[in-house]
Amino acid sequence: MNIRCTGLRKSFDGVIALGNISVQCPTGGITAIIGPNGAGKTTLLNILTGFLSPDAGRWFVGEREITGLPPYKVARMGLTRTFQDVRLISMVTVLENVMLARPDQTGEGLLHAILRIGVAGEEACNQREASRLLQFVGLEKQTNERAGTLSYGQQKLLTLACCLAAQPEILLLDEPLAGVHTDTAANILRLLQQIRQNGKTVVFVEHNIAAVREIADFVIVIDEGTVVAQGPPREVLNRPEILEAYVA
Amino acid sequence: MDYLLHILILAAIYSILAVSLDLLAGHAGLLAVCQAAFWGLGAYASAVLTVDYGVYFPLGILAGMCLGVLASFLVSLPSLRLTDDYFVIATFGFQIIAFAIFNNWASLTRGPLGIPGIPPPTIFGWRVDSQWKFLLLAVIGAVAAYIVVNRISSSPFGRVLHAIREDEIFAASLGKNTLRFKVTAFAVSAALAAMAGSLYAHYITYIDPTNFTLTESILIISMVIVGGAGSRWGPLTGVLVLVVMPESLRFIGLPSAIAANVRQIMYGVLLVVMMLFRPQGLAGQYRFGR
Amino acid sequence: MLSQLFVNAVIAGSLYALVAVSFALIYRIAGFFHFTHGLTFAAGAYVTFAAHAWLRLPLVAAGAIGVVAAALLGMAIRAVVFRSLARRAAPPLVMLLASLGVYVVGQNVISLAFGDSSRPLGESVISPGLAVFGARVTEAQLASIAVVAAVLMGFAVVMTTIGIGHQIQAVANDRELSEVVGISIAAIDGLVFTLGSAMAGLAGILWAIDQNMTPTMGMRALLIGVVAMIIGGQKTVSGVVLASMFLALAQNYSILFVPTAWQDAIVFLILVAFLLVSPSGFFGLRGRRRSLT
Numbered sequence: 001m002n003i004r005c006t007g008l009r010k011s012f013d014g015v016i017a018l019g020n021i022s023v024q025c026p027t028g029g030i031t032a033i034i035g036p037n038g039a040g041k042t043t044l045l046n047i048l049t050g051f052l053s054p055d056a057g058r059w060f061v062g063e064r065e066i067t068g069l070p071p072y073k074v075a076r077m078g079l080t081r082t083f084q085d086v087r088l089i090s091m092v093t094v095l096e097n098v099m100l101a102r103p104d105q106t107g108e109g110l111l112h113a114i115l116r117i118g119v120a121g122e123e124a125c126n127q128r129e130a131s132r133l134l135q136f137v138g139l140e141k142q143t144n145e146r147a148g149t150l151s152y153g154q155q156k157l158l159t160l161a162c163c164l165a166a167q168p169e170i171l172l173l174d175e176p177l178a179g180v181h182t183d184t185a186a187n188i189l190r191l192l193q194q195i196r197q198n199g200k201t202v203v204f205v206e207h208n209i210a211a212v213r214e215i216a217d218f219v220i221v222i223d224e225g226t227v228v229a230q231g232p233p234r235e236v237l238n239r240p241e242i243l244e245a246y247v248a
Numbered sequence: 249m250d251y252l253l254h255i256l257i258l259a260a261i262y263s264i265l266a267v268s269l270d271l272l273a274g275h276a277g278l279l280a281v282c283q284a285a286f287w288g289l290g291a292y293a294s295a296v297l298t299v300d301y302g303v304y305f306p307l308g309i310l311a312g313m314c315l316g317v318l319a320s321f322l323v324s325l326p327s328l329r330l331t332d333d334y335f336v337i338a339t340f341g342f343q344i345i346a347f348a349i350f351n352n353w354a355s356l357t358r359g360p361l362g363i364p365g366i367p368p369p370t371i372f373g374w375r376v377d378s379q380w381k382f383l384l385l386a387v388i389g390a391v392a393a394y395i396v397v398n399r400i401s402s403s404p405f406g407r408v409l410h411a412i413r414e415d416e417i418f419a420a421s422l423g424k425n426t427l428r429f430k431v432t433a434f435a436v437s438a439a440l441a442a443m444a445g446s447l448y449a450h451y452i453t454y455i456d457p458t459n460f461t462l463t464e465s466i467l468i469i470s471m472v473i474v475g476g477a478g479s480r481w482g483p484l485t486g487v488l489v490l491v492v493m494p495e496s497l498r499f500i501g502l503p504s505a506i507a508a509n510v511r512q513i514m515y516g517v518l519l520v521v522m523m524l525f526r527p528q529g530l531a532g533q534y535r536f537g538r
Numbered sequence: 539m540l541s542q543l544f545v546n547a548v549i550a551g552s553l554y555a556l557v558a559v560s561f562a563l564i565y566r567i568a569g570f571f572h573f574t575h576g577l578t579f580a581a582g583a584y585v586t587f588a589a590h591a592w593l594r595l596p597l598v599a600a601g602a603i604g605v606v607a608a609a610l611l612g613m614a615i616r617a618v619v620f621r622s623l624a625r626r627a628a629p630p631l632v633m634l635l636a637s638l639g640v641y642v643v644g645q646n647v648i649s650l651a652f653g654d655s656s657r658p659l660g661e662s663v664i665s666p667g668l669a670v671f672g673a674r675v676t677e678a679q680l681a682s683i684a685v686v687a688a689v690l691m692g693f694a695v696v697m698t699t700i701g702i703g704h705q706i707q708a709v710a711n712d713r714e715l716s717e718v719v720g721i722s723i724a725a726i727d728g729l730v731f732t733l734g735s736a737m738a739g740l741a742g743i744l745w746a747i748d749q750n751m752t753p754t755m756g757m758r759a760l761l762i763g764v765v766a767m768i769i770g771g772q773k774t775v776s777g778v779v780l781a782s783m784f785l786a787l788a789q790n791y792s793i794l795f796v797p798t799a800w801q802d803a804i805v806f807l808i809l810v811a812f813l814l815v816s817p818s819g820f821f822g823l824r825g826r827r828r829s830l831t
Contacts, residue, residue: 049421075423087418089411091534100407101422107404108424110432114399123404166422279631326813332631333571337764338813341806344761348803462757466642473635509646516646519639524622527632536631 001062001078001169001201002027003048008057010043010225017043018054019225025170029217030192030202032233034209034246040225041205042084045174049081050074061170076103078169082159082176090148094139094158097147098130099123101165133161137191153184160191171195173204177211189215209246213237221246253379255495257451260386261444262491264393266471266483268440271397273469274478274534275406276433277413279332282323282339283468285346286316286438288460290445292350295363295455305369309446316442317435319346324434328427343465350457362456369450382451389447393440398480400436409433413478413534463512470515474522476532485531490515542673543790549679549748551786552686553741555779557763559690560737562772566710567730570633574615575738575763576756577644582608582739583746583755584648587659597660601743608739609732615640616731641757649753659746682744689737694775706730758802765809 004024010017018040025031033041046052048059050071058067061077069077089097105126106112107119134140137157142150147158156176163171176192177185185208192202193215206212212219212233219236221229223245229236236242269283290312297303297311327338350357357363368377369385376385400406411419412426420426449455467490475486494511502510527535561575586604589595595603619640623633660678667676697703708716709726717723745751745759762785770781788808789801796804 051417051421071417071420072423072425075421080423081421083417083421087415087421089414089418091414092407092410096407099404100411100419103423105404108408108429110400110405110436113403113405114396116399116403119403126404162422279634326810330813333634334768336571336631336634337761337768338809340761341765341809345803345806345810348800352797352799466638470639506650509650512646513643516639516642516644519642520619520636523628523632523636523639524619524626527628536629536635 003059003061003079003170003172003201003203005044005048005057005059008044008047008054008059010040010047010052010054016225018047021057021222021225021227023220023227023230025201025203025220026218027201028196028199030196030204030215031218031220032212032216033203033205033220033222034207034212035222035228036246039222041222042174044222045081045172045205048074049079049172075166075168078167079172080163080166080168080170081172082156082163082174084174084178086152086155086159088147088155088158088162090146092147093144094134094147094150095127095130095143097158098133098161098165099126101162102126102129103167130161130165133164136164136194137161138187153180156180156184156188157191160188164195168200170201170203173202175205175207177206177208185211209237250379253383255492257379257383257386259487259491260383260390261448261451262468262471262487263390263484264444264447265441265468266475266487267390267393267397268437268444269468270472270477270483271400271409271440272433272437273472274476274482274532275397275401275413276409276430277478277534277536278328278430278433279336279469279536280323280339280434280437281336281462281465281469282343282346283437283441284460284462284464285343286319286441287445287448287464287468288346288350288455288457289316289319289438290442291449291455291460292357292363292445293442294446295366295449296356298450299363299366305446305450306371309443312442312446313439316438316445320435320438321431323438324431328430328434340462343462347457347461350460357457360457362454363449364454366449366453366455368453376450386447386451389443393443394484396436396440400433401478405429405432410478467515470519472529474518474529476529476534477536478534479529479532482529482532486529489518489530540791541671543793544787545670545673545675545679547783547786547790549683550789551779551783552683553745553748554759554762554766554786555690555782556686556737556741556744557759558766558770558778558782559693559775560734560741561760561763562767562778563693563706563737564730564734565767566772567706567727568620568633570630571637572620573634573637573641573757573760574612574644575734576758576760577615577641578608578612578735578756579738579742579745579759580645580648580751580753580756581611582742583659583751584652585739586743587652587657587746587751590660601740604743605736605739608742609736612731612735612738613728616728645753645756652753654753656750656752657746658750659743678747682748685740685744689740690775690779693737697775702729762802762805765805768809769812 002025006022008018008021021044035041043052047054050069058065060066061079064077066074066077089100106122112119131140131143134143137160139154139157139161142154147155150158176188189211195202216233219231219233220227221236221242229239229242265283265287272278272280293312293315294308297308298305323339323342327335330338351359368375376382408419408424408429412429416426471486471490472483474489475484476482494514522529557579564572564575582604585607586600589600589603590597619636620633623636667674697707705721706726708721709723713723745755766778766782766785770777785805785808789804792801792804
C-alpha cells in the first residue's frame with residue numbers, strides 16, 4: 001500500500017505552511033522526508049494522519065481516499081504514526097502500552113468489559129503478541145516497568161512497538177532518531193529495515209542525513225512548504241544545491 | 249440505632265454516586281460537576297412513575313436509568329470536545345439547567361413543592377418497608393455499582409479510558425475512537441447515578457429540587473477527589489470521610505441553622521488541603537492533569 | 539414593555555461584562571479557572587453592606603471600601619493558596635479544584651455572617667426615574683451603567699496604550715518569551731489578581747444595589763460571565779461586552795415566552811447551542827496539554 005497526496009495546502013494565520021504539495025511514497029519501501037526546520041514536514045504528517053485539517057487537498061492510502069477522516073479512522077485504515085514529542089501512557093507498564101495498541105479488541109466493548117465473555121482468551125493472545133513485539137524491538141527486559149521510567153531511547157523503541165502492534169501497512173515516523181544515542185539509532189535503523197523486509201511501507205521525517213542515505217529508498221525534500229526535490233537518495237542527496245542547503 | 253442505619257443507608261447511596269462519578273472523573277479523567285443532575289433525574293423519574301402512575305418499582309428504576317443515559321448524551325455530545333476547564337463549566341451549566349427543570353417544570357415535577365408520599369419499593373413481592381430491609385437493598389445497589397465500575401476499569405475498555413485520561417491524541421493515533429469511549433463512560437456513570445436516585449427517592453419518601461443542586465454535585469466530586477480518583481477504594485474512602493464523619497457534627501450540638509454551613513466549610517477546607525498536600529487523594533495515585 | 543426589557547438587559551449586561559472581562563484578565567495570565575472570582579464579587583457587595591449598614595458610612599465610601607476589600611481578598615487567596623500550589627507545580631485542574639474549595643468556604647462564611655436571605659444594598663429610593671423610550675431608568679441605574687462603561691473603556695485603553703497593559707498582553711500571549719524579555723511574571727500575576735478582583739468587587743456592589751444580594755450571587759454571576767467569555771472570546775473587551783449584552787438580552791426577552799425562573803438556564807442553553815455549532819480543534823482531542831507541533 002502506498003500513501004499519496006495531491007494539492008495539499010495549509011496556512012496558519014496567513015503564513016503558508018504547505019503550498020500545494022503532491023507526493024507519492026512508494027509501496028513497501030522506506031521514504032525519508034527531509035528539509036529544514038519549519039519547512040512543513042510535521043504539518044504534512046499531521047494532515048495525512050487526520051490530526052490537522054488542510055485548506056485544500058486530498059490524500060489516499062492505496063486506492064482508498066482518507067481525506068478528512070479523523071485520526072482513529074486513519075489508523076484503522078492501516079496507517080500509524082509516532083510523534084516528535086514521544087507520546088506514551090507513562091503511568092502504565094511497557095507491556096500495557098503495547099497491548100493497548102492491539103486492534104479489534106472485543107474487551108473494548110462495554111458489554112464485554114462488564115460481562116467478561118471471551119475477554120480472558122483474547123487478553124492472553126494480546127499479551128503474547130505484545131511480548132513478541134517487545135522482543136522484536138529489544139525491550140523484553142522492561143516489560144513490566146512503568147513506561148515513564150524508561151530512558152528516552154527506550155521510549156522511542158516502545159512507540160515503535162506500539163505502532164507495530166496496531167498492525168499497520170504504513171508507518172509514519174516523526175524524527176525517530178532525534179535525541180537518541182548512536183547505538184539506539186543504529187538499532188532503530190536496523191528495525192526499520194526489518195520492517196521493510198516484512199512488507200511494510202515506512203515514511204519517516206528526519207534530519208539525520210547519514211541515516212537517510214543508509215536506509216531510504218526514496219527521498220522527498222521539503223522547504224518552505226513545497227517539494228523541492230524527490231527521488232532515490234543517491235540522486236537527490238548528491239545534487240549540489242541540496243547538499244549545500246540541507247546536508248552541509 | 250435508627251440514626252446509625254440512616255447514616256449507613258445514605259453512605260451506601262452516596263457510594264453509588266461516588267463510584268459512578270469515579271468512572272468518569274477518575275478513570276476517564278473527565279472532571280464533571282453534574283452528577284447530582286443525573287441523581288435527581290433518576291429520583292424524579294422513579295417518584296413520578298410510582299406516585300402518579302403506580303408503576304412497579306423495578307420498572308421505575310429502569311426507566312430512570314434509561315432517562316439518565318439519554319440525558320447523558322445531551323450533556324456529553326456538546327461538551328466532550330472542550331478542553332478541561334471549559335468542560336467543567338459545561339457540566340456546571342447542565343447541572344443548572346437540570347435544577348431549573350426540576351424546579352420549574354411544575355406540571356411534571358410539582359416544582360418547588362416537591363413530590364411527597366413516595367411509597368416503599370416492592371421487588372418481586374419483597375416489600376422493602378423497614379430500615380434494615382432498605383439498608384440491604386442499598387448495599388446490594390452499591391455492590392452492583394462497584395462491581396460494574398471495577399469490571400469496566402480493569403478491562404481493555406478501562407485500559408483505553410486510562411489512555412484517554414493521560415494522552416487522548418496517543419490513543420486516537422492507535423485507532424481508538426476516543427469519543428465513543430468517553431460518551432459510553434458518561435452514559436454508564438449517569439445510569440448508575442440515576443439508579444442511586446431511585447433508591448434515594450424511595451428511601452426518604454419526599455424529594456424536592458433542593459436535594460439535587462450544584463452544591464450536591466460539588467460534594468460528590470469532592471468525595472471522589474478526596475478519596476482518590478481512579479483508584480479502587482478511593483470513592484468509598486471519600487464517602488467515609490465526607491458523609492460519615494461530618495455526621496459527628498450532630499453530636500457536638502451545633503444549631504442546625506449553622507450546621508449546614510459549617511459542614512460545607514469543612515468540605516471546602518478539606519478540598520483545598522487535599523489539593524495542597526495530597527492531590528491524588530487519600531487512597532489514590534492519579535493526579536489530575538499529570 | 540419591550541423597551542423596559544431592553545433597559546434591564548443593558549444594566550445586567552454591563553455587569554456581566556465587567557465580571558467577564560475581569561475574569562478573563564486573570565484567566566489569561568494565571569492559566570487556570572479561579573472560582574474565587576465569584577467570591578471577590580460577593581465580598582465586594584457584602585463588605586460594602588457591612589460598611590454602609592453597620593458602620594453607617596455613606597454608600598460611595600462604603601463602596602470604595604468594598605472594592606478595596608475585594609482586591610485584598612483576591613490578593614490574599616492568591617498568596618495563601620494559589621502560589622503554594624504553583625510552587626508544587628500543580629496542574630490547572632488541581633488549581634481549579636482548590637479554587638472551588640476556597641469558594642465553597644467563602645460562600646458559607648458569608649452565609650454564616652450575613653444570613654441566607656436576599657438583602658438590598660443601599661436604601662431603596664422609590665423614585666420614578668427618567669423616561670427613556672417608554673422605559674423607566676433610575677438615576678442609580680444610569681450611574682451604574684456609566685461607571686461600568688468608564689471602567690471598561692479605561693481598561694481597554696490601559697491594555698492597548700500603556701506600558702503595563704502591553705506587558706500584561708505579552709504575558710498572556712507568550713509567557714516564556716515575556717520572561718526572556720525581562721517581564722516579571724509574578725508581578726504581572728499579582729497585578730491582574732488585584733485589578734481583576736477589584737473589578738469583580740465593583741461589579742458585585744453595583745449588582746447588589748440594583749438587584750439585591752445573596753450568598754450565592756457570586757457563583758451565578760461568575761458562571762454567566764464565563765459563558766460570555768466563552769462566546770465572546772477571551773481576547774477582546776468588545777467581544778466580551780457584545781456577548782454579555784447578547785446574553786442579557788436573551789435572558790430578559792425570554793420572559794415573554796417562558797417563566798422568569800428559567801433565566802439562568804437560558805444562559806447555559808445558549809452556551810450549549812454555541813458549543814454545538816462552533817468548530818473544535820484536532821477533532822476535539824486533548825493531548826497532554828501540548829500542542830501538536
